[in-house]
Amino acid sequence: MGTTRFGGEEAATMMAELRGTFSTGKTRSYEWRVAQLRSIVKMLDEREGEIVEALRSDLNKPEFESVVYEVAMLKSSCKGAIKELKQWMKPENVKTPILALPSSAEIVAEPLGVVLVISAWNYPILLSLDPVVGAIAAGNAVVLKPSEISRATSSLLAKYVEQYMDSSAVRIVEGAIPETSALLEQKWDKIFYTGNSKVARIVMTAAAKHLTPVALELGGKSPVIVDSDVNLKIAVRRIIAGKWGCNNGQACISPDYVITTKDFASNLIDTLKQELERFYGAEPLKSNDLSRIVNSNHFDRLMKLLNEDKVGGKVVYGGQFDKSQLKMAPTLLLDVPQDSLIMSEEIFGPLLPLVTVEQLHESFDIITRRPKPLAAYLFTNRKSLKDKFVRTVSAGGLLINDTAIHLAVQTLPFGGVEESGMGSYHGKFSFDAFSHKKAVLYRSFIGDAAVRYPPYTRTKMGLLQALMGGSILGILRALIAALFGSSGKPKTA
Amino acid sequence: MEGDLEQLRDYFRSGKTKDASWRRTQLKGLQKFIVEREDDILHALKLDLGKHPVESYRDEVGTLTKDISVALDNLSNWMSGKKIKLPLGAFPTDAKLVPEPLGLVLIISTWNFPFGLSLEPLIGAIAAGNTAVLQPSQLAPASSALLADAIPAYLDNRAVKIVQGGVDVTQSLLQFKWDKIFFTGGSRVGRIIMAAAVEHLTPITLELGGKCPAIIDSLPESFRRQVMLKRIISAKFGTCSGQACIAVDYILVEKRYATTLVELLKGTIKEMFGENAKENVARIINKHHFDRLKGLLNEPCVKDSIIYGGSMDEDKLFIEPTILVDPPLDASIMKEEIFGPLLPVITLDNIADSIAFVNSRPKALTIYCFTMNDKFVQRLASETSSGALMFNDTIVQYAADTIPFGGVGESGFGRYHGKFSFDTFSHEKPVIKRPYFPDFWFRYPPWSNKKLELFRAAYAFNYLRILLVALGLKRPRPFSDRF
Numbered sequence: 001m002g003t004t005r006f007g008g009e010e011a012a013t014m015m016a017e018l019r020g021t022f023s024t025g026k027t028r029s030y031e032w033r034v035a036q037l038r039s040i041v042k043m044l045d046e047r048e049g050e051i052v053e054a055l056r057s058d059l060n061k062p063e064f065e066s067v068v069y070e071v072a073m074l075k076s077s078c079k080g081a082i083k084e085l086k087q088w089m090k091p092e093n094v095k096t097p098i099l100a101l102p103s104s105a106e107i108v109a110e111p112l113g114v115v116l117v118i119s120a121w122n123y124p125i126l127l128s129l130d131p132v133v134g135a136i137a138a139g140n141a142v143v144l145k146p147s148e149i150s151r152a153t154s155s156l157l158a159k160y161v162e163q164y165m166d167s168s169a170v171r172i173v174e175g176a177i178p179e180t181s182a183l184l185e186q187k188w189d190k191i192f193y194t195g196n197s198k199v200a201r202i203v204m205t206a207a208a209k210h211l212t213p214v215a216l217e218l219g220g221k222s223p224v225i226v227d228s229d230v231n232l233k234i235a236v237r238r239i240i241a242g243k244w245g246c247n248n249g250q251a252c253i254s255p256d257y258v259i260t261t262k263d264f265a266s267n268l269i270d271t272l273k274q275e276l277e278r279f280y281g282a283e284p285l286k287s288n289d290l291s292r293i294v295n296s297n298h299f300d301r302l303m304k305l306l307n308e309d310k311v312g313g314k315v316v317y318g319g320q321f322d323k324s325q326l327k328m329a330p331t332l333l334l335d336v337p338q339d340s341l342i343m344s345e346e347i348f349g350p351l352l353p354l355v356t357v358e359q360l361h362e363s364f365d366i367i368t369r370r371p372k373p374l375a376a377y378l379f380t381n382r383k384s385l386k387d388k389f390v391r392t393v394s395a396g397g398l399l400i401n402d403t404a405i406h407l408a409v410q411t412l413p414f415g416g417v418e419e420s421g422m423g424s425y426h427g428k429f430s431f432d433a434f435s436h437k438k439a440v441l442y443r444s445f446i447g448d449a450a451v452r453y454p455p456y457t458r459t460k461m462g463l464l465q466a467l468m469g470g471s472i473l474g475i476l477r478a479l480i481a482a483l484f485g486s487s488g489k490p491k492t493a
Numbered sequence: 494m495e496g497d498l499e500q501l502r503d504y505f506r507s508g509k510t511k512d513a514s515w516r517r518t519q520l521k522g523l524q525k526f527i528v529e530r531e532d533d534i535l536h537a538l539k540l541d542l543g544k545h546p547v548e549s550y551r552d553e554v555g556t557l558t559k560d561i562s563v564a565l566d567n568l569s570n571w572m573s574g575k576k577i578k579l580p581l582g583a584f585p586t587d588a589k590l591v592p593e594p595l596g597l598v599l600i601i602s603t604w605n606f607p608f609g610l611s612l613e614p615l616i617g618a619i620a621a622g623n624t625a626v627l628q629p630s631q632l633a634p635a636s637s638a639l640l641a642d643a644i645p646a647y648l649d650n651r652a653v654k655i656v657q658g659g660v661d662v663t664q665s666l667l668q669f670k671w672d673k674i675f676f677t678g679g680s681r682v683g684r685i686i687m688a689a690a691v692e693h694l695t696p697i698t699l700e701l702g703g704k705c706p707a708i709i710d711s712l713p714e715s716f717r718r719q720v721m722l723k724r725i726i727s728a729k730f731g732t733c734s735g736q737a738c739i740a741v742d743y744i745l746v747e748k749r750y751a752t753t754l755v756e757l758l759k760g761t762i763k764e765m766f767g768e769n770a771k772e773n774v775a776r777i778i779n780k781h782h783f784d785r786l787k788g789l790l791n792e793p794c795v796k797d798s799i800i801y802g803g804s805m806d807e808d809k810l811f812i813e814p815t816i817l818v819d820p821p822l823d824a825s826i827m828k829e830e831i832f833g834p835l836l837p838v839i840t841l842d843n844i845a846d847s848i849a850f851v852n853s854r855p856k857a858l859t860i861y862c863f864t865m866n867d868k869f870v871q872r873l874a875s876e877t878s879s880g881a882l883m884f885n886d887t888i889v890q891y892a893a894d895t896i897p898f899g900g901v902g903e904s905g906f907g908r909y910h911g912k913f914s915f916d917t918f919s920h921e922k923p924v925i926k927r928p929y930f931p932d933f934w935f936r937y938p939p940w941s942n943k944k945l946e947l948f949r950a951a952y953a954f955n956y957l958r959i960l961l962v963a964l965g966l967k968r969p970r971p972f973s974d975r976f
Binding site for chain 1: 506511590595687767875881884895897922
């Protein structure tokens with residue numbers, strides 16, 4: 001967008017153009033959708049270097065993480081969509097009940113229209129384009145607003161997306177609050193927002209004016225319960241991979257805090273220290289394999305969590321930081337008070353508090369007392385504990401004996417519940433998130449049941465009762481009554 | 494109120510409502526209510542809306558009976574969750590989608606089908622294992638009172654509460670935190686509900702209405718013609734006197750057929766409802782809506798377009814089935830949802846223009862079309878958008894539990910009926926169980942070219958490449974230079 005301000009007028013003009021494109025029907029064609037998805041793959045192939053560079057500039061994200069969690073994951077999402085799209089687009093035939101026979105019914109997926117995707121800064125490529133993949137696969141026109149906080153990635157998207165894709169149907173709007181507000185004033189057919197629950201409320205309020213359905217992908221404090229019977233080294237490695245190995249804890253599905261028993265805590269901490277050192281060295285601030293904190297606001301926020309009176313003394317590992325480079329080391333805290341800030345808000349950074357309990361069963365209480373998180377993790381070999389976990393803990397997703405990998409599984413819906421959001425996506429679920437499932441019924445003129453129409457009689461009532469009950473015997477009985485003598489009087493006057 | 498809701502929440506937390514046996518008992522309780530109180534239900538509907546008992550049975554008692562049995566028959570299947578196939582990336586892993594109840598849900602119902610539109614969502618809420626508060630519409634006072642008085646005897650009161658009242662009660666209910674709000678009504682209140690849901694980020698389902706057109710592409714030969722006429726007339730005047738969200742709102746037809754069609758419609762009305770329509774056609778719900786409908790007819794030029802009916806009995810709140818031909822398109826009757834026994838017939842030069850006509854208006858809950866032309870069927874299916882699209886019939890989509898019922902755009906969002914009701918009140922929770930072995934070293938830092946290459950291959954599902962790189966037989970691509 002450069003120096004021209006994007007305001008209400010620009011938003012309205014853009015919307016009119018996109019509506020124009022959508023109404024031509026071109027975004028509905030299978031060929032168009034596949035071509036757009038292929039263009040995304042092409043863009044990722046050709047611009048991978050620049051993407052990695054932009055992510056390094058925004059977050060100092062290690063190339064490995066950028067390629068694996070953003071580029072490769074997104075490519076796999078596009079390829080999956082290209083492969084499955086014909087199947088997804090196929091109308092689904094359904095059986096119709098006896099009353100409506102003979103007839104056929106199908107559920108047809110149709111695009112919603114013009115949709116808005118507002119994305120976040122922590123995975124600025126993946127979280128921007130993965131919803132776009134769904135929107136395009138479902139045949140919509142789409143506007144993407146990347147986060148202004150990840151500036152380099154935002155301008156990269158602005159530069160390339162419209163160049164690689166059909167710019168008459170796919171647009172990028174860069175900007176912060178004023179631009180987002182201008183966008184939100186428009187009437188969208190769906191708004192897909194990834195971010196925090198404060199802005200989510202602003203988005204949903206704006207959506208209410210136009211009755212626009214929303215998908216809200218938020219976060220929350222995702223707990224990890226660790227039992228004492230586990231293969232500790234593997235469990236710890238998987239926790240590290242999901243916490244610091246995912247953007248240094250700045251991920252919506254990051255393990256937020258750990259619950260373990262008092263007896264086991266020191267064992268767990270020792271192994272965590274040992275593996276952290278193996279992964280990031282004795283001086284983690286110098287490691288090339290850790291992202292930095294995105295900006296000084298977030299840096300200060302994390303420092304505030306760390307420096308709270310009752311928290312400061314609880315650090316058992318790490319705690320190093322370098323404000324000038326926005327770097328912060330993996331940090332473990334033991335037994336911080338439940339009412340501290342760090343245990344009240346989503347941490348979204350490299351701090352990991354460990355909460356200890358006498359009995360592991362107490363952890364369910366700690367979790368269910370809080371708002372529902374996006375993910376909940378459990379490491380155990382005990383079946384009874386697994387069963388209780390599945391039964392009592394509500395979260396966007398549950399993962400047993402691992403962390404974060406469910407994000408990469410396209411056959412599972414990804415999304416929150418309650419405070420962690422609403423609506424889900426990934427794979428076919430993305431297609432569904434941007435589709436309206438239209439019921440289409442074809443009836444023939446024959447097989448018309450006179451019972452449905454006035455004038456109403458007692459016989460009709462009897463037949464209806466049988467038909468709705470679906471019992472063949474009842475229908476026969478009612479039919480016989482109809483043929484061989486009916487009073488013709490309604491049951492009640 | 495606050496104490497009541499806290500109790501409902503506590504009861505939900507106790508886990509009782511998650512038991513399959515509890516859900517089953519409640520559904521059976523609901524079934525028992527319908528069976529035992531059928532006469533009371535039909536009577537309440539007669540009082541509130543003057544609905545004929547057969548109509549009441551067809552539209553409310555019957556569909557509820559059917560949908561409760563559908564829920565009972567399928568409950569264990571719905572609750573059992575789905576196994577999910579996993580791609581290579583996740584290796585030996587067990588994944589499942591487990592439906593879980595959302596918690597405490599609020600159902601706000603409406604007056605035109607006060608039992609159906611209250612209890613259909615409740616079936617879903619209970620089947621999914623939630624606790625629920627139901628607010629029936631006070632505009633149908635007899636039905637509302639019957640629900641409030643009778644339901645407690647049939648359902649577990651610790652889990653289901655009926656709250657009677659008007660706007661003030663709705664407003665105070667909306668102050669609380671819900672895990673889902675299911676609203677049936679108009680789009681104006683729909684907006685208020687959605688705005689209220691923002692505070693707690695409550696997911697909502699909005700079942701609204703809109704102007705459902707009936708497109709008639711030609712007048713078929715006599716047998717089909719009769720069937721078509723019956724289906725249209727019953728979907729307007731025989732369905733709560735047009736006070737239904739899926740009632741036919743107006744007809745689109747080519748000019749050349751209009752005169753004949755209108756004559757046929759008149760004949761069908763007489764045949765179906767007799768000379769004294771008051772016996773067989775429901776009345777208008779209240780004075781306010783009566784005046785609203787009267788206002789629609791009294792607009793300039795609209796009155797002149799009435800060619801059948803139009804008489805009103807203000808004391809009995811009855812409006813005769815009324816047909817209008819080509820009222821002005823900018824008149825209120827063609828702008829807002831009619832929700833009453835007035836049927837405008839809009840003529841077009843060419844029936845193909847009906848697609849543009851429909852598309853230039855807010856999306857309807859249903860588009861009806863009577864046609865035998867396959868091309869036209871295809872065009873409508875792909876070029877128009879609506880909650881549902883129905884060919885050659887009316888209303889029965891409401892009774893079909895295998896298809897989702899719900900709107901799009903101005904006609905709302907979210908869907909229900911049958912399994913869709915269960916889903917509406919469930920959170921589908923993915924549950925993934927992983928073994929500790931195998932555990933792949935390439936998942937963990939410190940990062941290297943080789944690890945990166947293995948991931949590339951894993952995401953591309955390229956087994957051979959994974960093997961080659963893992964065995965060191967293939968050289969990984971290097972990181973970019975600056976690294």
